[in-house]
Amino acid sequence: MERHPITPVGVIWLTVVWVMLWGNVSFANVIGGLVLAVAVLAVFPLPRLIVGVKLRPVAFVALLARFLFDVVRASIHITWVAVRPRPVPRSSVMVVQLVGREELFQTIVGLMVSLVPGSLVVDLDSRRGLIALHYFGVSDERKLEAARADVLALEQRVLKALAADPTGAKPVGMPARGGSS
Numbered sequence: 012m013e014r015h016p017i018t019p020v021g022v023i024w025l026t027v028v029w030v031m032l033w034g035n036v037s038f039a040n041v042i043g044g045l046v047l048a049v050a051v052l053a054v055f056p057l058p059r060l061i062v063g064v065k066l067r068p069v070a071f072v073a074l075l076a077r078f079l080f081d082v083v084r085a086s087i088h089i090t091w092v093a094v095r096p097r098p099v100p101r102s103s104v105m106v107v108q109l110v111g112r113e114e115l116f117q118t119i120v121g122l123m124v125s126l127v128p129g130s131l132v133v134d135l136d137s138r139r140g141l142i143a144l145h146y147f148g149v150s151d152e153r154k155l156e157a158a159r160a161d162v163l164a165l166e167q168r169v170l171k172a173l174a175a176d177p178t179g180a181k182p183v184g185m186p187a188r189g190g191s192s
Contacts, residue, residue: 016056017049017052017053017056018052021048021052021057022045022048022049022052023048024048025044025047025048025051025052026041026044026045026047026048027044028044029043029044029047029048030044063113063174063175063176064115064173064174064175065173065174065175066172066173067171067172067173070168070171070172071172071173073168073172074168074169074171074172077165077168078123078126078127078165081127081161082126082127082128085127085128085129085130086128088128088129088148089128089129089147092147092148100147100148100150101148101150102145102146102147102148102149102150103145103146103149103150103155103158104133104143104144104145104146105143105144105146105149105155105158105159106141106142106143106144107141107142107143107144107159107162107163108140108141109140109141109142109162109163109166110140110163110166110167110170110178111140111166111169111170111174112140113174114137116166116169116170116173116174117135117137117140117142118135118137119169119173120142120162120165120166120169121135121142123165123169124142124144124162124165128147129146129147129148130144130145130146130147130158131144131145132144132145133145142162144158144162146158
């Protein structure tokens, strides 16, 4: 993996964090933070981050609105299941093949799925684009396919709102990660 050299932004950011941790802006804290930041970045170099992000405000607002709707709807559903007198429904683990191959967008989809009550990411294989999910109350094939369609629709909203290429393809010039993708 290609390593990125020590950058001024990284040094400044780590120095600011160091000074904030001490809670005191002094000459010694700033110099100590600068020295420590350079040492940390030299010993633990960060990989180069090349991300094709393009924020589309209307699609982003639609993504957030639908996410908030899903959170509220799932919260009401989970609350109802907890207080109703019937037995707890069965759950399922399923694997969904994501369209996008960019790790950032796969991670965003996984985080958004996990933040909705009743769903949880079990595993994410970013190289192959596979996400394994645990879903509460999804016990038959019809509900399983509906949940899978919901995840893919969420991924499309994320790509439409944030990806430079909403189809999910890697931007041109992206290094391959671990073989063919």
